[in-house]
Amino acid sequence: MPVELVIPPGIFRVRLPLPFTPDHVNCYLLTGGQGWKVIDAGLSTSDSCRYWKQAVRGLGLEWQELRAIYVTHYHPDHYGAAGWLQRQSGAPVYMLSEGLEEANRAWGNYEELFANYGAFCYLHGIPDRLIDRFMANLERIAYMVYPQPLVTAIDGGGEVKIGGLSYRVLRTPGHAGGHLCLYCEQARLLFSGDHLLPAINSNIGLWPGGESNPLDSYLRSLREITALPIEQVLPAHGNPFGHPNRWIETQVKHHRERLRLITRLADPGANAYQICRRFSGRNLTGHEIQFVFAETLAYLAYLEQAQVLESAREKGAIFFRPGKKRYYRPNAIIKMGGDLDESCQKGRGVNA
Numbered sequence: 001m002p003v004e005l006v007i008p009p010g011i012f013r014v015r016l017p018l019p020f021t022p023d024h025v026n027c028y029l030l031t032g033g034q035g036w037k038v039i040d041a042g043l044s045t046s047d048s049c050r051y052w053k054q055a056v057r058g059l060g061l062e063w064q065e066l067r068a069i070y071v072t073h074y075h076p077d078h079y080g081a082a083g084w085l086q087r088q089s090g091a092p093v094y095m096l097s098e099g100l101e102e103a104n105r106a107w108g109n110y111e112e113l114f115a116n117y118g119a120f121c122y123l124h125g126i127p128d129r130l131i132d133r134f135m136a137n138l139e140r141i142a143y144m145v146y147p148q149p150l151v152t153a154i155d156g157g158g159e160v161k162i163g164g165l166s167y168r169v170l171r172t173p174g175h176a177g178g179h180l181c182l183y184c185e186q187a188r189l190l191f192s193g194d195h196l197l198p199a200i201n202s203n204i205g206l207w208p209g210g211e212s213n214p215l216d217s218y219l220r221s222l223r224e225i226t227a228l229p230i231e232q233v234l235p236a237h238g239n240p241f242g243h244p245n246r247w248i249e250t251q252v253k254h255h256r257e258r259l260r261l262i263t264r265l266a267d268p269g270a271n272a273y274q275i276c277r278r279f280s281g282r283n284l285t286g287h288e289i290q291f292v293f294a295e296t297l298a299y300l301a302y303l304e305q306a307q308v309l310e311s312a313r314e315k316g317a318i319f320f321r322p323g324k325k326r327y328y329r330p331n332a333i334i335k336m337g338g339d340l341d342e343s344c345q346k347g348r349g350v351n352a
């Protein structure tokens with residue numbers, strides 16, 4: 001059965017397959033209190049729907065007792081089957097208002113989405129044949145986000161009751177602008193969505209129409225998590241884990257190193273696609289390149305905001321090159337992993 005009890009007596013993980021990397025998504029089903037509730041929905045594929053039905057039948061639950069569907073963010077592997085779950089049960093679907101806006105922008109009008117994304121890729125130097133691959137990938141994914149749910153917006157900082165316990169809704173922008181985590185102080189438990197993942201780095205990407213500096217948001221959101229007493233993290237990919245602050249420290253270090261590398265790759269000047277190719281290596285699928293490209297743009301945006309890089313439009317495309325500052329003042333979270341001033345100077349030094 002695709003369902004396993006992860007925290008007795010009533011927190012179950014429903015592990016659904018994905019047709020891309022990572023190869024699965026964890027949704028959570030919580031019993032206890034009034035009815036049962038769900039955190040994240042998975043992709044809307046025949047496999048996901050079959051697994052959900054098996055889980056519900058296996059636990060002896062009734063669809064009409066599903067009281068709430070919380071979606072951590074608008075990405076297809078979390079939001080895709082929310083409409084299907086809602087059709088089965090009539091349950092409300094809850095997201096942050098920023099998450100709802102992102103879902104509408106991404107999945108509300110495909111024609112507009114494709115046109116905006118194509119123009120955006122072109123501006124950043126993506127070759128036509130690769131833009132075609134990106135579009136084909138988007139189209140394939142769009143079929144797995146159906147039907148659209150009716151979403152009720154909730155506020156960050158509010159409390160919700162799940163399985164007889166109280167959870168605080170945490171706004172954790174970065175991986176997506178409208179990303180939420182659910183935190184139970186009493187159980188010292190965090191449902192982290194894609195904000196904290198144990199085995200892979202959360203992809204922090206810049207997408208058209210999205211946040212202008214997602215990496216900065218992400219590092220700030222991570223910092224807020226460090227202040228919470230958490231014993232166990234239940235992530236959307238991978239296995240449950242403890243000691244999140246150790247993990248966060250590793251992440252900060254990872255991003256510092258990447259910022260240093262991107263600073264070096266942008267010198268003496270290049271467009272985002274050229275930097276992405278230098279950064280990503282070979283043998284990636286179109287889907288993977290698309291995410292590395294978004295990630296590269298997030299680093300470039302961070303460095304541009306810090307004036308370590310600057311960008312200019314040349315012959316219809318955007319180019320990045322060294323900016324006014326040879327180094328910048330790290331914000332408080334990045335200091336956790338050491339001094340970025342020094343890292344950036346070293347990065348430049350390699351090129352000099």
Ligand SMILES: [Zn+2]
Binds near residue numbers: 077078236
């Ligand atoms: Zn995900």
